[in-house]
Amino acid sequence: MTRLLNVKIPPQMIKTPIFDAEVQQFLCGRLWQFDDLPFLQDILRYHITQKFIAIMPGIQQGHKPFCRRCHNTKKQQFHHFTCERCKGSCLYCLQCLQLGRISCCTMLAKWCLAPPVSRHHPKMSWQGQLTAQQQQVSIDVLSSMMKGRNHLVHAVTGAGKTEILFPVIAQALIENWRICIATPRTDVVIELVPRIQQAFTTIEVQALYAGQKKSKKYAQIVIATTHQLYRFEEAFDLIIVDEVDAFPYSKDHYLQHAVNKSCSRVGRLLLLTATPTIQQIASFKKKAAYSFLSRRFHGVALPVPxxxxxxxxxxxxxxxxxxxxxxxxxxxxxxxxxxxxxxxxxxxxxxxxxxxxxxxxxxxxxxxxxxxxxxxxxxxxxxxxxxxxxxxxxxxxxxxxxxxxxxxxxxxxxxxxxxxxxxxxxxxxxxxxxxxxxxxxxxxxxxxxxxxxxxxxxxxxxxxxxx
Ligand SMILES: [Zn+2]
Ligand SMILES: [Zn+2]
Missing domain, CATH: 3.40.50.300 (P-loop containing nucleotide triphosphate hydrolases)
Known part of the structure; x- marks a missing residue:
């Protein structure tokens, strides 16, 4: 039964809200430009009056401007322009410009009801074998995940870190979590999508990167470039950040913030990298949330340059x-x-x-x-x-x-x-x-x-x- 989030109502009082399932599937967990929503105005108006969709200005103007999408507050990262829509001088955010311009008169939309319930039974089709070391790392990660703790996996190049993810994702699906695999590189998204889809054939896996075709469907597994996470808010229960040390993510605190804001309040992050910093290792080791995969999957040593x-x-x-x-x-x-x-x-x-x-x-x-x-x-x-x-x-x-x-x-x-x-x-x-x-x-x-x-x-x- 669908009900309003965070509101405890006696079961006899619950009325099932009547909403368009397509709107719910598309907008759930997203923060989307209202003008770009792929639905008819009448449908959207109905959902707004019923308070199923909240709308808010893209840029909040106080003594300091605030971009509601990327949380930018730096004055020099906002510019004035002559706006066609509001017929005057309008302010826009430079920080998240590559995802489309957000200005003072841009409205953002957010879904206010519960997410769709997955009707698919999660089934893992991947039948490969993990090495003993991969298996141990996978167990460590699962233990952190179930405790709601962030975890860092330091895996040498060619260790087979994607394989470690299979049992982790399988458990997350059983828990009915929404999962995002985020990476700074489009190439990695393109390479990962078929591998994850083949491993979980009954689950909707969606790729998100600049220039790809938009789908209206709700996906329980999203594989996206980190930039795409500007468009999400409290959406995922598990975010796996692959290549966490890669440019631009490693140097861009807005992107890091985008990952954090996309994580649900009880969600957890799993960070993967072959080259972590000493500080990252120390900070995760302190919380007993660090795993090191030092062997390649085939057991042969790394080539020394x-x-x-x-x-x-x-x-x-x-x-x-x-x-x-x-x-x-x-x-x-x-x-x-x-x-x-x-x-x-x-x-x-x-x-x-x-x-x-x-x-x-x-x-x-x-x-x-x-x-x-x-x-x-x-x-x-x-x-x-x-x-x-x-x-x-x-x-x-x-x-x-x-x-x-x-x-x-x-x-x-x-x-x-x-x-x-x-x-x-x-x-x-x-x-x-x-x-x-x-x-x-x-x-x-x-x-x-x-x-x-x-x-x-x-x-x-x-x-x-x-x-
Ligand atoms: Zn912004
Ligand atoms: Zn304007």
Missing amino acids: KIQPLWNYERKIRQNIIPKKLIIWIEKCLAIKAPFLLFFSSIDLMLAAEKRLSQQIPQIASVYADDPKRHEKVRKLRQKKYSGLLTTTILERGITIANLQVAVVGAEHAVFTTATLIQISGRVGRSKQFSIGEVVFFHHGITTKMTSCQRIIKKTNKMGYTV
């Missing part, structure tokens, strides 16, 4: 010369028919290298964040239609290709932090069939970031493989 000088590589590439050592490394990959990734610090250096390399090496291409063919090019590398890809740090994570070999050209550059170098190294040896491979940091001067990456990987290998 080799550090090799490539003096004056930048000058040479800009003069249209590819350093000999780099050519030899690429030819070695071609000889063993292994796909490769070459990481560069900037787009222009990468394009200069591509111009020269494409005359010597068959089937190569380059990718960067705004490349519209990014996903297609990665797919072609996977299908062996390309022998290698030149890339910026955009492919540092979220990509798994069998037998991949990796080199960084100019590893001394500031964009290659220790965490980035660990993630890049983690692209290699991820499959059972090809569990080893080569990672090379070519440089014009060794940095402590390169050596600490090597040290951390060696230390992790020791911890994971000497037990």
